[in-house]
Amino acid sequence: MARPRSFDPDDVLEIARQVFWRKGFQATSLDEITAASGIAKPSLYAAFGDKNALFLKVLDRYHDGILGWAERTLAQPAPAREAIRQWLTGFIPYCSGEKGQHGCLSINSATDGSLDQAEVRNSIERYNRRLEDLLRARLRGSRAEFRKGFDPDVTAHTIMVVHAGLLALAHQRPDSKQVKAVIDQVMGLLA
Amino acid sequence: MARPRSFDPDDVLEIARQVFWRKGFQATSLDEITAASGIAKPSLYAAFGDKNALFLKVLDRYHDGILGWAERTLAQPAPAREAIRQWLTGFIPYCSGEKGQHGCLSINSATDGSLDQAEVRNSIERYNRRLEDLLRARLRGSRAEFRKGFDPDVTAHTIMVVHAGLLALAHQRPDSKQVKAVIDQVMGLLA
C-alpha cells in the first residue's frame, strides 16, 4: 500500500558499524555512511533517526553480538578456565591487528569523551554488567575447580580489566603471540 | 625589542590538557580552549600551531609527566612487587572516578579513531614502549625475588594490559575498593 524500503536496515547497521568502528562517532560523517551504504540521508533519517540514534542502534547491535557469543562460549561443559581462555582467545584477532587495529567499538566509545549522551553510557554500562555477570556466574558455578579462598567476584572483574586492556592496546597492533602469552599468564589466576 | 607574550605557554597547555582530556580531540573546539584560557585564537596559533600541533604538545607533556612519575616510583629500593603495586595504586583515583571519569588521556587518544595522524600515534607508541621498558627493566633486575621460570618480559606486558584496562574501565566509575582488589590479585603474578 506504500512504497517498500529498498534496503535491509540490518545491512545498513552493519555498514554503519564498520565506519563508526574505524573512525569513531564524532569523526564519522553521515556522508561517509551514505557513501558506504548507498543510502541517502533522508532515508537514513527516516529509518533510524538522527546520528545519535543511529549510533545507539549500531552499538546495541554490537553489544548483542558479543554477548551472544560470550554466552555460547562460557556455557561450555569444559572447565571454567578453559571456557574463559577460549572466550578471551577469540578476541586475539581483534587485539593483535589481524582484523584491523580498531579494538572494540564499545571500549572505544567508552573512552570517547564526546559520547556523553546518557543513552550511550547506559548501553555500555549495561553491556559491561551483563558480561561481568556471565563471567561471575561461570566462576561461581565452577568453584569446585579452584583452590580454597578463590574469589570468583574479584576474578571476574580482573578478567574484565584484562579484556578491556587487551582491546585498548589493540590499537598498536601487538604481536598475537604476545597477546596469547598474556592470556596464558592471567589464566594462572584461575586455580 | 618586541611585545612580550602575555601568558605562560605551559599554563595554557595545562588548561588545554584538561579540556582535551574531558571531551576528546575531535569534540574539543578551539573556542572552548580560548574560553577556558582567556587566550584568543591567533595567539594560540602563533604559539602552538594548529589544533593538531597543540594537541600533540599537550599529549607529549602528559606523557612526560606520567613517565617521570613512573621512573621515580619504580626506582625505589623496595621489592619490585611493592614498587609496581605502588605505581599502579597511584592510578586508583583516576581509575575509580574520584578524579573525574576521564581515565587516561593517552589511552583515550589511542582508542580514538579520529586521531590517526602519524605523529600522535608515534607519541603514544613511544610512550607505551618506554613505560613497558621501565617495567621490564625493573622486573629483570629483580629476578632474584621471583620463582624459577618467572618471565619478566611477559609480566611487564601483562601489567601494561592491566594498567590500560583499569584506565579504560575508569569511565564507568568503579568503586576504588574494586580497583584495589584487582591490583592485589594481579600482584599475585609477581612471585
Next chain:
DNA sequence: CTCATTATCTACTTCTAAGTACAGAATAGG
C-alpha cells in the same frame, strides 16, 4: 621619544557536516 618588532584582538572567510524541503518514484488496494 620614536621606531622596529612581535603579540593581541575583532571580525571575517571558508569549509564541513547535520538535518530538511520538496518533488518524483514505487507499491497495494480499489
Next chain:
DNA sequence: CCTATTCTGTACTTAGAAGTAGATAATGAG
C-alpha cells in the same frame, strides 16, 4: 488504471568550528 501512502534523491539551509587578515597595543633599542 488510479490513488493514497510511503520511500528516495537532489539540493538546500543552517550551525559550528578551523583558520586568518588586518588593525592595534606593548615592549626594548637607539
